[in-house]
Amino acid sequence: MTPAPAPTKDFPYWLIAAAAIAIAVAISIAASDLYAQIFSAISRGIWITIWVTLIGFALASALGLGIALMALSKSLVLRQVARFYVEIIRGVPVLVLLFWIAFAGVPAFVAGWNWVAGPLQEAGFVGELLVRDISLLWRAVIALTIGYSAFIAEVFRAGILSVDPGQIEAAKALGLSGFQRFRLIIFPQAIRTILPPLGNDFVAMVKDSSLVSVLGVADITQLGKIYASGSFRFFETYSVVAYIYLLLTVSLSLMLRALERRMRRSSANT
DSSP states (O other): OOOOOOOOOOOHHHHHHHHHHHHHHHHHHHHHHHHHHHHHHHGGGGHHHHHHHHHHHHHHHHHHHHHHHHTSSSSSHHHHHHHHHHHHTTOOHHHHHHHHHHIIIIHHHHHHHHHHHHHHHHSSSSSSSOOOOOOHHHHHHHHHHHHHHHHHHHHHHHHHHHHHHHHHHHHHTOOOOOHIIIIIIHHHHHHHHHHHHHHHHHHHHHHGGGGGGTOOOOSSHHHHHHHHHHHHHHHHHHHHHHHHHHHHHHHHHHHHHHHHHHHHHHHHHO
């Protein structure tokens, strides 16, 4: 039986079309005083969007990895706790979780923390432990961290399970500790499986970071909302908002695909 021919790689006409549109829109923004004013007002929120995404994704990845390791633990209690966390968090919409964390979870945490720390501080056992408040920006980051950690945990769990068990047993036979097995054997192989869905979650978080605008955080969406409500230029304003998000997400997607191709080439050469 003759082997099936390898699939041909399509020329990225879509990328050329998208780049042409992006350049045309950029020229229009530069040539139009109105669009330039809108872009100037909204672009101040780009840093907030990037900051929320990077910090939230880093924390969600760390928490998700911990939850994934709990789900693969030999302990029944840890496995059940991890499964409970993943199923409950994944079942709550991110917007609802954002409201709950911001207006219910964080105030309850602050009140509980101060209730415990207050007497200890008055007795002189500890120094300054009272929490006055947590900003809405950090409340949004905490909500995104918790919401995405459940999905990222499943990505890590699937990637770790994709590693050949025989290699893990061989590492045990060589006397490697659990941490050494994970660092030297499991994770370097699992990352090839983990990276594509993890990249998709990163791009998704860039878009979902727009939800922090409901808390008044001055990101791209919030600044666009403020400008549009004051000038009644809804079409122009939200067109610029969509353009900025598209630039961010498409650029990230292209960088992630380039990284995936590089990793495939390096794995094929080893």
